[in-house]
Amino acid sequence: MxxxxxxxxxxxxxxxxxxxxxxxxxxxxxxxxxxxxxxxxxxxxxxxxxxxxxxxxxxxxxxxxxxxSKETLSESLAPAKIKWFRRQLSTWAKENLRDFPWRRTSDPYAIFIAEFMLQKTDAATVVPIYETFLVRYPALQDLAAATVDDIAQILKPLGLLFRAERLLQSAQTILEKYQGKIPLSEDKLLKLPGIGIYTARSICANAFNQPLAVLDTNVARILERFFGLKGERVKSRCKLLWKAAESVAPARKVGTWNLTLLDFGATVCTAKNPLCDKCPLQKQCNYANSASLL
Ligand code: SF4
The missing domain is CATH 1.20.5 (Single alpha-helices involved in coiled-coils or other helix-helix interfaces)
Structure with a gap:
């Protein structure tokens, strides 16, 4: 069981x-x-x-x-349209260019410092730092003798502290190779640490009155919208937009022209919600006219 x-x-x-x-x-x-x-x-x-x-x-x-294609580009950049574009923007600039301390000087060193600081930083943030910096380092020789830490301390509110080291290296190179004088050519400026094509050309145009146009996202946006161009994703490397930027720039006072585009892009033809209704370019603007057809 x-x-x-x-x-x-x-x-x-x-x-x-x-x-x-x-x-x-x-x-x-x-x-x-x-x-x-x-x-x-x-x-x-x-x-x-x-x-x-x-x-x-x-x-x-x-x-x-x-x-x-040459035909399409020259159609978009028709001389009459370029002329009108320049005239409208030059009139706009007379009343609307913004005032910053580095725009009131012709001292190449001060302009060099401002352009260095303005990289990836908005102008209003740069103003107090620029002024403090020039009191502390009034000449290139003073800057070249500084330490990275001291420079970084002043540049701290701008972020991107690697700029401190590059600025010091640039100042020391200028002192050694160019007897303390800011180089007059785009090529020489481009060889300095921390200087890209936009900064080099801005320095040449603003400090030495050289006819060098610039291209950044602001300028690219205006050109693309107004002339109906389609640039590459990285605007600063787009040959088409560089060609357009150079074609639309006037022969004289290119420094002021560059500032005009910069300010116009920052205040009227903004990335989001451009002020087309108040824009002096609206009448012939590809973007505004195609948007109104939708
Ligand atoms: S009309 Fe509008 S899109 Fe065209 S340039 Fe003026 S703000 Fe820019």
Whole structure:
């Protein structure tokens, strides 16, 4: 009797064990199936995304290439339109150019310092730092003898503290190679640490009255919108927009022209919500006229 009962218990235990194994196998199959569907959906999603990305990059490459044809570019930059653009903006500038301390000086050193600070920083933030800086380091020789830490302390509110080291290195190079005088040429300025093409050209135009146009996101935006151009994603490296920036710049007073575009882009043709209704360029602006047709 006892034997029979033990046998039954063992039998039941085995059956339970078998059932557990079966459950586990079933569960494993369900999990595998779920994983298979999940990965299949993920692969499909990525495939679609890749296709979309490929398509959009092809389209943007095409739109960037199309205006490169000489005919299309010269149509967009028709001389009469350029002339009108210049005239309207020059009139606007007479009343609206912003006033900053570095715009009231012709001292190349002060302009060099301002342009260095203005990289990736808005002008209003730069004003007090610029003034403090020039009191502390009134001449290039003073700056070249400073320490990185002292310069960094003053530049701290601007962020991007690596600028302190580059500014010091630039000042020391100018002292050694150019007898303390800010180099007069774009090429020489470009060889200094922390000086890019925009800064080099701004210094040349503002300090030495050289006819060098500049291109940054503000200028690019105005040119693209007004002339209906389509530049590349990185505007500062777009040949089409550089060509346009140089074509629309006047022969004289390019420094003032650069400031005009800069201020116009910062106050009227802004990235978000441009003030088209109050804009002196509205009448011939591609963007404003195509937007009003929608
Ligand atoms: S009309 Fe509008 S988009 Fe065109 S230049 Fe003026 S602010 Fe910019």
């Amino acid at each position: 006892i034997n029979t009962s033990i046998k039954l218990e063992v039998q039941t235990f085995r059956m339970n064990l078998e059932c557990d194994r079966l459950d586990m196998k079933f569960l494993a199959k369900v999990i595998n199936l779920a994983l298979f569907f999940a990965s299949w959906r993920e692969i499909e999603r990525q495939r679609r995304q890749k296709y979309t990305l490929d398509l959009s990059s092809i389209l943007s490459a095409m739109t960037a290439i199309i205006p490169y």
